[in-house]
Amino acid sequence: MLEIANLSVAYGPIPALDNVTLAVGTGRIVALIGANGAGKSTLMRTVSGLQRPQAGTILFAGQYIQGAAPHDIVRRGVALCPEGRRVFPHLTVRENLVLGGYHRPKRELEGDLVRVYQLFPRLGERLRQRAGGLSGGEQQMLALGRALMSRPRLLLLDEPSLGLAPLLVQEVFKMLAQINREGTTMLLVEQNAVAALRLAHYGYLLENGRIILEGPSNRLLNDPMVQAAYLGG
Ligand code: ATP
Secondary structure (H helix, E strand, O other), X not given: OEEEEEEEEEEOOEEEEEEEEEEEOOOOXXXXXXXXXOOHHHHHHXXXXXXXXXXXXXXXXXXXXXXXXXXXXXXXXEEEEOOOOOOOOOOEHHHHHHHHOOOOOHHHHHHHXXXXXXXXXXXXXXXXXXXXXXXXXXXXXHHHHHXXXXXXXXXXXXXXXXXXXXHHHHHHHHHHHHXXXXXXXXXXXXXXXHHHHHHOOEEEEEEOOEEEEEEEHHHHHOXXXXXXXXOOO
């Protein structure tokens, strides 16, 4: 579904991604792991059209999307659930969700909302509450729900477990597994490498803007280098 080839991105003179090649097959969950500053968010932002690449191609569902506008990329079926949640704090839960589905046909809006409330009953109970008043975990769910409102074929998840208590991390990962079973392909960026690799089918390890290792998740989980660097030995 997604094929990234020889992608390079820089912020002025500072390189952030260097010749990255990566693929996500239809129906799969692929994890991208790496330390702070490795370039994970940059990759997500570039696929979403928020950052322009210096070189390389991004093929989504058979069409090149590198350099396309963010709203065009959303319309094609790619949704970003950004790091740090980034919900609109002054809008209500419902208003945040509706914004996620802004380009969808109006007549399907209610059905899409119901689907999100079924996945996240806690959001359904708080429709009129301002998003800024939700707990961290609830805001994370709202960000996920908002991304799902665009009915993405590919969901880009940037650190969905960031700042969540362990129990909530489990809950969010269970949700992700369910959303994937219902047909959404996922590229998952995580510092929580164990949880990410347990969920994913395949993984890539990014270091200083380069992919230094890739393979089926089980193999990465058992890789001595990955264990030493990311899994606490
Ligand atoms: P983290 O897990 O800490 O979010 P990351 O792997 O997502 O890290 P990026 O945020 O993609 O990493 O950053 C990659 C590199 O690009 C870093 O060296 C960072 O300092 C740099 N960088 C990121 N955003 C910008 C920016 N807007 N301007 C300049 N440099 C940036």
